[in-house]
């Protein structure tokens with residue numbers, strides 16, 4: 204009878220249907236062990252048990268439902284997140300040290316993670332590209348670590364004890380840690396923090412409470428491969444995600460590794476727009492819906508060929524088509540000068556171009572990488588993204604972007620571009636105006652899901668990229684593992 208009580212226990216979210224099959228095997232075992240009239244007796248008891256079980260299951264299921272309907276259920280049930288109390292050397296001190304280090308890019312790193320990770324506020328130029336809205340910042344991708352941590356501080360279902368949490372957030376600034384040692388040759392220095400954090404986590408009660416770290420997650424504003432140096436690929440980056448502890452945790456990254464079994468989940472690059480209220484989002488959506496767009500297409504970036512004479516990348520072919528077209532706006536971004544203390548391009552100029560084009564071209568940058576931040580900035584600008592490889596978005600941002608990619612984007616396979624048989628301009632001109640309008644409307648609808656709201660504020664009804672990432676990770680760690 205003890206089992207009959209179990210369904211009433213608070214933990215039982217499972218319904219009657221999932222419990223009933225457990226009766227099956229027992230019903231077979233018991234009669235097999237008895238004979239004759241004892242068997243009859245057993246059968247009778249079994250029948251009553253099954254009957255009671257069934258009744259109680261129903262009652263329980265019903266009771267659960269009416270209980271919830273009365274509103275006494277916890278809206279945070281299944282959504283609690285516990286934030287590890289990591290020592291400051293894993294987050295705040297990395298920023299502090301960068302800010303003290305005046306040479307070798309420390310200053311730039313320091314400036315770019317100010318304002319809770321958003322970076323310096325952008326001023327709206329005279330022509331009103333940012334329409335005087337609040338919430339525009341010169342945000343860099345590596346600041347995602349900091350933005351996410353600050354958003355998490357205001358998450359509505361923070362657990363104060365790890366035992367009630369579904370997932371455990373590890374606020375280690377993995378991409379800032381990568382950045383400070385990227386130019387250092389020796390592995391021990393690059394991997395020191397990864398080893399240290401693994402060691403720290405490993406001895407915490409929450410680590411092996413039930414999962415050996417499988418319910419832990421961290422966030423890094425980098426591609427996963429930059430944190431996966433294991434000797435099989437380029438001698439580059441840290442080994443955080445390939446250490447025994449790193450493998451058990453989940454990582455939210457800007458580009459997941461598609462070649463290896465990895466726990467990296469891709470989330471949007473941070474854009475320049477960080478709304479503070481729902482109204483900020485709605486006003487911006489209204490604006491980009493109504494823009495007159497001069498260019499059919501736009502491309503932001505320069506050549507990515509490694510060296511003169513090395514093979515051209517898809518990026519370079521796409522750029523060549525853009526330059527040759529009267530209908531393509533091109534903004535060339537130069538390389539950052541060494542020691543530069545500001546961003547090497549003007550975010551306002553980028554946003555001006557992206558708002559002035561119907562389609563925005565996002566070829567893979569080359570090498571191992573497929574994604575680029577402008578895909579998200581261009582969506583914020585209401586520009587329909589054009590991809591050349593499914594790995595640039597569709598295979599990556601599954602939580603944030605619709606499964607049916609034709610609703611909001613165009614795929615022009617890169618083989619035709621490289622072979623010189625496909626004209627991007629002709630492909631885009633062939634799309635009927637009504638279809639273009641529908642796609643743009645979908646892009647505009649997706650704006651909140653690809654921006655990170657200002658961590659000092661909170662959107663009310665609108666879900667942003669953070670909210671969707673948190674839902675994704677809760678769903679992922681709640682899945683039973685083999």
Ligand SMILES: *[C@@H]1O[C@H](CO)[C@@H](O)[C@H](O)[C@H]1NC(C)=O
Nearest residue numbers: 359360361362363364365367
């Ligand atoms: C946890 O937080 C809740 C409310 O947020 C509070 O009622 C409870 O006392 C806290 N428990 C501990 C152990 O701090």
Ligand SMILES: *[C@@H]1O[C@H](CO)[C@@H](O)[C@H](O)[C@H]1NC(C)=O
Nearest residue numbers: 388389390432433434438442
């Ligand atoms: C660094 O570690 C990788 C394996 O992760 C190894 O292949 C490489 O040789 C090491 N480099 C140095 C300089 O020790």
Ligand SMILES: *[C@@H]1O[C@H](CO)[C@@H](O)[C@H](O)[C@H]1NC(C)=O
Nearest residue numbers: 405414415416447448450451
């Ligand atoms: C990682 O998880 C596996 C089980 O999935 C466990 O055996 C192993 O000890 C864990 N590693 C660490 C470092 O906790």
Ligand SMILES: *[C@@H]1O[C@H](CO)[C@@H](O)[C@H](O)[C@H]1NC(C)=O
Nearest residue numbers: 496497498532555556558559
């Ligand atoms: C869009 O581009 C055209 C052509 O360069 C330019 O004349 C126009 O001012 C631009 N519009 C905006 C809003 O920047």
